Structure formats: structure tokens, C-alpha cells
Amino acid sequence: MSLMEAFVFFLFSSPSTLLGIVVLLLALCVVSRSFTSQTTRREPPGPRHLPLLGNLRALFKVVVLAGYKTVKEALVNKAEEFGDRYISPIFYDISQGHGILFANGDSWKEMRRFALTTLRDFGMGKRIAEDKILEECNYLIQMFEAHKGKPFDTTSPVNYATSNIISSIVYGSRFEYSDPRFRAMVKRANENIRITGSVYNMFPRLVSWIKNRQLILQNLEMNIREIKELIMHLKETLNTNVYRGFVDCFLMRKQKEEDSGVLNTHYNEKNMICSVANLFGAGTDTTAATLRWGLLLMAKYPHIQDQVQEELRRVVGSSQVRVEDRKNLPYTNAVIHEIQRLANIVPMAIPHKTARDVTLHGYFIKEGTTVFPLLTSVLYDESEWESPHTFNPSHFLDKEGKFIRRDAFMPFSPSTLVSDLQCFFF
Template structure:
């Protein structure tokens, strides 16, 4: 090809690119979506997302465009809600319109709209109603679940003592302890800390959390169709999820073989009984697929978020020994050392309550929330959000809203204490989200955090040879989950 031909080809390519961009720009601007940075064809707003720092990047864009703005992940518009007022207005004041569940590309091939977390419409309503009722019947919010947590907390103390003050990485024992609580409800039994098969499964939860939050996981959420064809560690997510699903399936088969409908042992028994009862009802959503995926939802969500929060808690309390000492004193006064903590103690322990709330606010374990969609064309603050549009209610911007918290980027229990030292609520405390999609395990998680942390501090002082900095304890603010740095600590028995 001569130079004239090359020049003609380049000119044609340039004109084509300008035409594509012009057409895209007109279509983009025709929508009455909230404002945001101008997206590019194919890649959307990729240039606005710093590598591996999706959360930080979205917060920075929000600082520029305000509390309601639009970002494009590829060709998909996603409405971002930033700050307490915008999130409350959407999820509480317009709760029905924003009640849909969006997709998460990293797990969508497995769940595909099934299970209580990722379903919508009548399926979601049936599964959520049943799950809330069944979990309450098995003690969520009642004393029976409190007794299960108390028992597991003592198993955890016993396990910690076997390390004889040696420095350890606390992830495994915390994951196992927290998982055992939900296992006792869902599967009807707990597992020994020496059970290597169980430990392997629990480590898979953590690996999934890490992968979804990684740069690879972030790219998969932004460009799912492209990332399907690109090899990388993100491919492990589906493999791990399938393995976990096989474990759940085997447990369900065990229950089916020994089921006594008159005496349900756990959540699985109750679901199987409901399946059999509704067998002739074509409108029923109680199927084997929904059973397996709902149990996996409960197993995963009931383990990783609470154990991750406790890992943040230990790290923070090592950094601030004065706060840890104040907690020790409150425990000594209210509980002493001759009995186990119970949930009624919480009302007498405002400082512990405030510290736990601040740990949850500061660690911000699920900063982006789980995606929502609007279930109908929705008017919101003068804009039109079409039915089916994804919405990210950014919990990180609520928990760090400077209009709600005096030192939003600092760990400060005073955020939840009044002038008299009593516990003070905050409407902007939303680590479990809010509205119709609020975490159905909120009551269980709150009870676990109080009883596990109080029991550990009743028995031990947390210590480390490492001197941690403010940067060490600060959440990473990268992807789906905020995971603490890897660290080791020693549990020093308290002298009483």
C-alpha cells in the first residue's frame, strides 16, 4: 500500500472514531441521568478509576459531582449515591423503588438471580420472609442463639489458651468461631477447630473475599463480558464457589436422608419441609436450587463479615492500648470474672457499645454495599433513573459523612457517646445497609460482635511486638471488602 493509501486509511479510521464518539456522546447526553464524568465508548469511565482503588476513586468523583452521580462501567450506567442524606432518601424514603438487587459479576454465574441475597421480585420476598421467620424460630434475637454464641466464645478462649501467649495470626480461629455460630443454626452442629476440612472451607471464604476485592475482581465487575475471556486469579472465584456449593449439597443430602418433619433440627430441615409442603404450588419459590444457594448465602455472609470486623477490632485495640484498658475496666465493673458476658450487659456498658459501633464505622467492611437496582422508572432529585438501572448506595460515604461524624477519617469512640458518657445512636450508622435490603443477619452479627469481643477482653490483653501506625489500621478502601493488613498478636491472660 502506497503512502496515499495509508493516509486514506488513517483518515477513514479517524472519521469513524469521531462518528462513533459523536453518536455515543449524543446518546449519553440524551438521558436524564444524574451528572458524572463523560464516558468513552467501550471503556466507559475506566480512566476515572485508579488501578486497584475503585472505592477511593468513586469517593473522589463524588467530591466533584455531588451526592448523586453516574458512572459508566463499560456501557452500563450506574447511579452512585454518596453521603447520608442521599442514601437515606433512596433506601428509606423511596425504599420500594430502590429495593431491587443488582448483579455481582464475580458470582453471578453461580447465583444467577437465585438465593435470598441475589434474587428479586416474588422469589426474594418469599425467601426473605421465610428466612427471617426460620432464623427467629432458631433463636436469632432470642436467648437460644445467645447461648450458642456464649458457648462458642468459651471454645474460642480455650483454643487461644493453647497458644500459650505465642504470637499468632488470628484469622483462622476467628473465622472458625464465627462460622460455627451460623453452622449451628443452618447445619445443626458446630465443627472442631482441629477439623482440617472445615478450616479449608473457611479459608475459601476468605480467599473469595480477597479475590472479589482485588484489582482483578474490580475489573471483573466493570467489564464482566471481557474478563470472562481473560485468564487470571479472578477465575478462582467461580471454582471456589462451586466447591462450597458441593459441601452445602452434601449437607442437604444428609438432612434429606434423616428428616423428621415433626422435629426440625436446623434451617435446612425447615426449608426441605417447606419444599415438600409446597410441592403442588406452581407459585412457590422453595426449590432445591434456592435452598442450596440461600444456605450458601447465609453460610458466607454469616462468617466473613463478622470475623473480618473482629480482625479489624483486634488491630485497632492493639494500636490504642488506652482504649483497650478502658474496656477492661468497664468489663471488670459490670461483669467481673466469675461469669460469662450476656447480651443484657450491653445496656450497662456504653463504652463497649460505642467502641464496637466505631469499629464497624471505621473498618467499613463492605464499603460499596451490595448493588441495588431500581424496580421501576424512578424520579430522584430531579433525575430519571430507568427501571433496571444499577445503583451503588456507597456505605463508605455514609459512615464517613463529615456532617454526621466529627472526625470521619479517625477512629474515635466519642462519635457514639454523649456528654455524660452514655451511648449515643447515630442515624448514619449503616454498616448493615438500610431499607428493604438491610442485612437479614444484623441482629445475629451485633450479638456476636459484643459477646465475642467482650469475652476475649474479659480473659486477655491484646498485645503485639509490632508498633502499628494510623496507616496500618486504616481500611484500604479498594474494592468490595475492606480487609485488614496481615498481622500477628499475642493473647496475654489477664491477672485477676
């Protein structure tokens, strides 16, 4: 008889022994709860610990933020305390702490500041970038018209168009839709976004061999190779008097740091490659998905589409629509915002991590705790929206039909690069 079998036989051979063990466990539970309540601060509610066994929360402890008031209090009012990123295992494998999305510390802060400043200086929100978008729109319209009114899948054309806008801003030029290298880059980027949320992030050591992880890393390797080749070409043709895009600006800043003898500069090749890849990831898939939702909702609600077209005809006429026209297009502006709200294409913001001990709504959250902000709960918050589950452009209109901004409009999380890029596009 094995040791385990002997223990089980002893346990159940005597009812009094079994009863004694049960009483002991109950006593431990009571003592444990009493001790915990006296020695720990009030933590956010969650599953109760079982005596001796605990629960899965001890394996991976997170705090989930739900509702507009809670998310705003954490990410806006206490942005410093909740400002760090939680870098899941697969994203760390991808970025290695570099770039502008999945990184922390001084490097992340410097790369994010440089990206936003450079994109704005280069034209984000200005006429030059607007012209690039309008140029790409013409190519996209031509591709749509080539189908001559027959049904077709809009996924690839819209993805190509949004990727090309990013390419124009990052590299200074666009690709032809038929370019096999460009198609492969877009496919790999979309594929990685689709499969990054996997069980690997919870149990990386147990499932590091899974097929999806290997595919992501293979795609990453090919993307790095393509980005390096594109950067090398730009470096060889660099003109210090003409800045073609983000990469030129980064190369010039990198050269300046090297000439000044700056050691351990953040402007290195790894940060440049990751930043370029992040810009594509932040701008391409999210924008393309939102545009496809817009096409779907306009087809589903033709009366709203008719009102948008009527306003455009009345205000713009046969002229080219410009960003400056938006202030005179309140209904169209409201429809665009409502599409982003209802589409809810990013249900959860990039996971955060507390930079220090913090108290939120009376609950103590320890430094280093992973935080998941649920943007769905903000966009569909019944205390903020009159009809949260309905496509209703009136959410962004006052009684006089003028456009109004709503604080609870957080389709891509407040104060993030993704959010800034989306504001730029829309």
C-alpha cells in the same frame, strides 16, 4: 496504497479540508448538546460525551450514591424504587438467580423473608442463639490460650469461630477446628469473597477464561457438593418434632409445599443450597474481619481497652457477659459500634438497580440503572461525625455518657440480611 492510507493522505493534504472537518465536528457537538438539553431530563452529573465517540459511561452506566443523606434517601426513603439488586456476571454465574443475596423478584423476596423469620424464630437475638455464641467463644479462647502468650495470626481461629456459629444455626451443630472438610469450606468461602471483585464483571465475554473465574467456579462446585452431603445427612435424620436449624426448617417447608401440590414452589433444592451458602458468606467473613479489627484497635488504643475492662468489671464482675447486659454497658457498646464504623470493612454496599424511573435530589434516574451505594462516604461523612477519621467511641455517647444510636451508622447497608446478621452477632 490502502483505503485508510488514502483517506489520511486526503485529510492532511489540504489545510482547508482539515479545518472544514474540525468546524463540522464542533457544529455537531453544539447541536448535540442543544438537542440533548431540550429533550432529556436532568441526569446525575458525569463525564461528558465526546462527539461521535461518546464515553465509557455508555458502556456501563452507573449512579454512585455518596453521603449519608443521599444513601438514606435512596435505600430507606425510596426503598421500593431502589430495591432491586444488580447481579454482576460472576455472581449470576454463582447463584443463577437463586438464594437470598444475589437474586431479584418473587423468589428473592420469599427466600429473604423465610430466612429472617426462621432465624429469628430459631433463636437469632434470643437466648438459644446466644448460648451457641458463648459456647463457641470458649473454644476460641482455648485456641488463643494454647499459644501461651506468643504472637500468632488470628485470622484462621476467628474465621473458624464465626463459621461455626453460622453452622450451629444453619445445620444445628458445629465442627471441630481441626476438621479438614470444615477448614477447606472456610478457605474456599474466604477465597471466593477475596477474588469476586475482578475485571470479569465488566468484560465477562472477553475474560471468561481468566484464572480467578475458573477458581471461583471450582470452589463453588466443591461447596455445592459439601452442602448437598450435609443436607442429605440432615434429611435422613429429620425429626418433625425437633428443629435443629435453618436447613430443618427449609426441608419441612419444602415437604409441606410438595404435599399441598404447590407447583413452581420457591422452596426447591437450588434455593436451599444458595441460601445456605449466602448465610455463610453474609455472616462469616464480615464478622471475622470486624472482630480482627476490634483486636487491632484495642491493642492500638490500650487506654480505651482499659476503660472497657473497667466497665465490665464494675457491671458484670466475674459473671458471664450476656446480651441483656448491654443496656448497662454504654461505653463498651459505643466501642463496639465505633469499631464497626471505623473498620469500614464493606466500603460499598451490594449494588442495587432501580426498579422503575425515579427522581433523586432533582436528578432523573432511569429504570434499570445500576446504583453503587458508597458506605464509606456515610461512615466517614464529615457532616454526621465529629471526627470521622479518628477512633472515637464518643460518637455513640451523649454528654452524660449514655449510649446513643446514630442514623448514619450503616456499616452493612440498611435493611439487608447482612445488616441483620451483623446486628445479631454484635
